[in-house]
Each structure stands twice: as C-alpha cells, then as structure tokens.
Amino acid sequence: MAQKSLFQEFTKGIVKENPVLCLVLGTCPTLAVTTSAFNAIGMGVAATAVLICSNAVISALRKFIPDKVRIPAYITIIAGFVTVVQMLVKAFAPAINDSLGIFLPLIVVNCIILGRAEMFAGKNPVIPSILDGLGMGIGFTAALLCMGIIRELLGSGSLFGIQLLPVQILIFILPPGGFFVFGMLIMLANKLNTKAGKTVKTKPCDGCPMADKCSQSTCANTEKEVATDAD
Amino acid sequence: MENMLHVSSSPHFKCNNSTRRIMLDVIIALIPAAVAACVIFGMRSLMLIGVCVATCVLLEYVSRKIMKRDTTIGDLSAVVTGLLLALNLPVDINPLIAMFGCLVAIVVVKQMFGGIGMNFVNPALAARIVLLVSFPGPMMHWVTAAGAPKAAAIDATTSATPLAADPGVYSYVDLLIGRCGGSIGEVCAAALILGGVYLVIRKVISPIIPCVYLAAAALMSLIVGLDPLYQLLSGGMMLGAIFMATDYTTSPVTKWGKVIFACGCGILTILLRSYSNMPEGVSFSILLMNILVPHIEHLTRPRTLGFVKKAKGAKK
Numbered sequence: 362m363a364q365k366s367l368f369q370e371f372t373k374g375i376v377k378e379n380p381v382l383c384l385v386l387g388t389c390p391t392l393a394v395t396t397s398a399f400n401a402i403g404m405g406v407a408a409t410a411v412l413i414c415s416n417a418v419i420s421a422l423r424k425f426i427p428d429k430v431r432i433p434a435y436i437t438i439i440a441g442f443v444t445v446v447q448m449l450v451k452a453f454a455p456a457i458n459d460s461l462g463i464f465l466p467l468i469v470v471n472c473i474i475l476g477r478a479e480m481f482a483g484k485n486p487v488i489p490s491i492l493d494g495l496g497m498g499i500g501f502t503a504a505l506l507c508m509g510i511i512r513e514l515l516g517s518g519s520l521f522g523i524q525l526l527p528v529q530i531l532i533f534i535l536p537p538g539g540f541f542v543f544g545m546l547i548m549l550a551n552k553l554n555t556k557a558g559k560t561v562k563t564k565p566c567d568g569c570p571m572a573d574k575c576s577q578s579t580c581a582n583t584e585k586e587v588a589t590d591a592d
Numbered sequence: 593m594e595n596m597l598h599v600s601s602s603p604h605f606k607c608n609n610s611t612r613r614i615m616l617d618v619i620i621a622l623i624p625a626a627v628a629a630c631v632i633f634g635m636r637s638l639m640l641i642g643v644c645v646a647t648c649v650l651l652e653y654v655s656r657k658i659m660k661r662d663t664t665i666g667d668l669s670a671v672v673t674g675l676l677l678a679l680n681l682p683v684d685i686n687p688l689i690a691m692f693g694c695l696v697a698i699v700v701v702k703q704m705f706g707g708i709g710m711n712f713v714n715p716a717l718a719a720r721i722v723l724l725v726s727f728p729g730p731m732m733h734w735v736t737a738a739g740a741p742k743a744a745a746i747d748a749t750t751s752a753t754p755l756a757a758d759p760g761v762y763s764y765v766d767l768l769i770g771r772c773g774g775s776i777g778e779v780c781a782a783a784l785i786l787g788g789v790y791l792v793i794r795k796v797i798s799p800i801i802p803c804v805y806l807a808a809a810a811l812m813s814l815i816v817g818l819d820p821l822y823q824l825l826s827g828g829m830m831l832g833a834i835f836m837a838t839d840y841t842t843s844p845v846t847k848w849g850k851v852i853f854a855c856g857c858g859i860l861t862i863l864l865r866s867y868s869n870m871p872e873g874v875s876f877s878i879l880l881m882n883i884l885v886p887h888i889e890h891l892t893r894p895r896t897l898g899f900v901k902k903a904k905g906a907k908k
Binding site for chain 1: 692700722725726727728
C-alpha cells in the first residue's frame with residue numbers, strides 16, 4: 362500500500378473515506394439513532410471510543426493472532442471494549458443509554474469497527490491504527506450528527522431538544538425520511554469528493570482478470586466511484 | 593398504380609397521439625371532479641387546485657433547468673400531477689403543506705428519477721402519502737360538505753370520511769353526488785365516473801384496470817363482510833381506480849399484467865381499509881402495486897409467435 366503520512370491516516374476517515382457516506386458501512390445505527398442530534402452524538406462518541414481502543418489492541422496483537430481465527434479474535438476484543446463503554450455510559454449518562462437502547466451493545470457488530478480491524482489495524486502498526494480509528498470515528502460522528510441535525514430540525518422542529526421551528530414534517534423522524542436524508546448526504550459527499558478532485562478511485566486494473574490482455578487505457582471500472590481501502 | 597408502389601421507411605402509420613394530447617384528455621376528464629369540488633367545498637378548492645398546479649409546473653421547470661435537461665412543462669404532465677394532488681387534499685389544508693407535497697411529487701419522485709416516464713411510483717400518490725405521514729392532523733381534517741347529513745357532523749364543521757363514519761349515516765346517493773366528507777376530488781363519485789367514461793371513450797385508458805380494480809374490491813368486501821357498493825363509492829376508490837392506477841408509467845403494459853395489477857390493488861385496498869389503523873387504503877395499495885409492476889410485467893411477458901409450450905415432464 363502507498364505510504365501515507367500519519368496526518369493523512371487521520372484525515373482520510375473524515376471526508377475522503379467517510380465510513381458512513383463513502384464506504385456506506387454502519388448503516389443500521391446511522392438510520393436508527395439519528396432521530397435527534399443528541400442521540401447521534403452519543404452513538405458517535407461511543408463507537409469512536411470502541412473503535413480507537415479496539416484498533417490499538419488489535420494492531421498490537423496482530424502478530425500473535427493466527428490468521429484463521431482472526432475474525433472471532435477481533436470480535437472478542439471489540440466486545441470487551443463495548444462492554445466497558447456500555448457500563449460507563451450506564452453509569453455516567455443513563456439518559457443516552459435509555460435512548461440508544463439495543464444499539465449500544467450492537468456496536469459489537471458494527472461493521473465500521475470490524476471493517477477497520479480487518480482492513481487496517483490487522484496490518485498496520487499501533488500509532489497509525491489509533492489515528493485511523495480516531496479519524497474514522499470522527500467521520501462517523503460527523504455523519505451521524507449531520508443526519509441527526511437535519512432529521513431533528515425538520516422532523517420535530519427542534520435542535521438538541523430546543524424548539525426552533527413551528528412546523529414538524531413528521532416523515533423525517535420516521536424511517537422513510539431517514540433513508541431519504543441518508544441518500545441526500547451520500548449524494549452530497551460524492552459531489553464534494555468529485556469536485557475537490559478527491560474522487561476515491563479503485564486502482565482500475567487491480568483484480569481485473571483481463572488486466573494482462575487489456576490494451577485500453579481507460580475502462581468502465583475507472584470511472585466508478587467505488588470507495589475501497591487503499592490497499 | 594405508380595403511387596401504390598411507393599416505398600418508404602417505417603413508421604408507415606402515424607396517429608396524432610402525443611403526450612400533450614393524452615394529458616389534455618386527462619385534464620378534461622378531471623374537470624367534472626374539479627367543478628364538483630368547487631360546488632361542494634366552495635371556492636377555496638379552486639385556490640388549492642391553482643396553487644398545486646402552479647407550484648408543480650414551476651418546480652418542473654426549475655428542476656429541469658437545474659439538472660440541465662430540456663424543458664418539459666409543455667407536455668402538461670406537471671399540470672396533471674398538480675391537479676391530481678390537489679384533488680387528494682382536504683379543502684382547509686394550509687397551501688404551504690400543499691406546496692411541500694408538490695415538491696415531493698415533482699422533484700423527488702418524478703425529476704430525480706429522470707422525469708416523465710421514469711418515475712417508479714405515481715408522483716401525486718407518493719406525495720399524498722408523504723403528506724399523510726408527515727402531517728396526519730391537517731391531512732385527515734375533513735370539512736363537512738354542503739348538504740351532508742347532519743348526523744355526520746360531529747361539531748358542525750368537521751366530519752369523518754364516510755369510511756370512518758357510523759354505518760347508515762350516508763346513503764348511496766350522498767356518496768354518489770358528494771354529500772360527505774373527504775378530499776376535495778374524491779367525494780363526488782359521479783363526476784369521477786363521468787371522467788373515467790370520457791377517458792375510455794377517447795381510448796386514453798383501457799377499461800381493464802378500473803373495472804378489475806372495482807370488481808376485485810367489491811368481491812373482497814363481500815368476503816370480509818363489508819357493503820361492496822358503499823366501499824366502492826366512498827373514499828378515494830373511484831379516483832384511485834380511474835385516475836391513479838391507470839397511470840401509464842406505473843401500470844403494466846400487458847393485458848394479464850393489468851388484470852393482476854388491478855386485482856392486487858383492489859384486494860389490498862379492502863384489506864387495508866378493514867384491518868389497518870388508517871381509514872383509507874387506496875393510496876397505499878396502488879403505491880405497493882406500482883413497485884411490483886416490473887415483476888408483474890416480467891411474469892406476463894407475451895410469448896413469441898410460434899412458441900410451443902414444453903410438455904410437462906419432458907426432458908430437455
């Protein structure tokens with residue numbers, strides 16, 4: 362994989378490879394908990410904490426975990442941290458615990474966390490892994506917060522519980538509105554990435570079975586804005 | 593003889609049908625319902641229709657401009673969408689809510705999917721459902737029509753739609769001429785039937801979908817123990833069967849496809865009316881069947897000429 366500076370490892374998760382809006386991971390909590398901005402922050406922070414810790418530990422243990430059992434091993438580590446975070450949330454922020462409900466323990470199976478473990482932490486040293494986790498976590502929180510703000514503002518006319526608008530378009534806090542806002546934000550993220558010349562492209566000929574025989578300089582795959590990890 | 597041997601490339605037959613002509617026919621067919629709305633609910637209905645039509649046309653123009661596509665307001669499809677949406681709203685609704693509905697119909701459902709002929713569900717219906725889910729209060733606030741039976745009025749200004757009213761309040765005649773509560777365009781069944789007959793005579797719609805829809809709904813009401821005629825004449829059944837379910841883009845093109853589609857709509861409508869917690873099921877059932885249309889068409893694809901059906905159990 363191309364050598365990247367530590368700063369790039371940190372920033373890529375925020376816009377360019379935003380886990381929710383570009384990699385489209387972690388969709389389930391994204392749609393479920395973003396009915397209010399406050400819930401979105403709670404979910405984002407909890408997932409970020411788990412992500413940083415699990416990335417660090419998995420990266421540190423990457424030479425000891427046998428390849429065949431790496432997924433169960435990762436899940437065990439992640440589940441341990443989720444339990445810690447859940448206990449902390451229950452003790453210090455019971456309100457968030459109540460409103461997130463089942464989605465807090467479900468961070469265990471959040472594919473952003475397992476995805477980063479598999480794609481990054483399992484192959485990279487500790488410091489870049491922590492920064493990767495931090496960047497991805499901030500990206501996740503930012504995306505959730507955007508959705509939470511839009512949905513809360515339009516759906517219940519309030520922001521962080523403070524009533525601002527007199528109208529309430531209920532559909533925005535219902536599932537269809539969630540999907541709609543999600544789609545709009547993905548569109549926006551794509552637009553921003555394309556405009557800034559930062560389109561995340563797959564290396565066009567990697568993994569293409571015809572690569573040897575193909576003489577075309579560009580192929581249909583080149584234009585696809587498929588966001589994948591860079592290696 | 594020389595002239596008869598003239599050879600030219602296809603098409604050899606042309607007719608004067610155009611999108612504009614068809615849409616104009618639909619508008620003409622909706623005029624009785626619109627007039628009935630004005631008579632029953634007063635001039636505010638006319639204002640509502642005007643607001644919806646103007647907003648739809650404007651939004652169609654603006655969104656096509658933004659997306660750098662050709663302007664299509666000349667084909668009148670936006671006018672039809674606006675008109676249908678207005679006829680689906682209660683008379684005292686805030687015009688801003690109606691305009692939000694137009695935004696959903698034209699921009700989200702129609703233009704984002706590519707404009708006329710590309711929408712996957714009926715724009716006016718989708719907008720109505722979005723409004724119903726977003727603003728349940730104002731969307732289900734029915735003003736009593738002029739001349740409605742007094743027993744229907746709870747506090748003399750609002751009344752339930754006939755679907756939620758106690759049985760026996762409305763007679764068939766009340767429902768036929770629109771002496772009941774409801775959306776401005778759906779109350780007068782007679783005007784809608786008149787429009788439907790016009791469309792069938794003009795060959796704009798085939799009678800299969802409305803007839804099968806109503807027949808399936810009638811049969812289903814018998815099965816679940818409701819009064820079939822009452823069910824057919826009340827609520828949005830006529831408006832849905834004649835004007836919504838027959839939308840070209842979102843209904844099957846094959847004959848048997850149409851039958852399956854209409855049956856599904858009719859059955860679902862009655863099931864939703866009797867077992868869901870909403871009084872009306874027409875919009876949801878048509879929307880659901882709209883989504884199934886590609887699959888229905890795939891199942892009912894006509895066989896090629898000369899196709900021989902394989903015998904059962906035959907190998908290869």
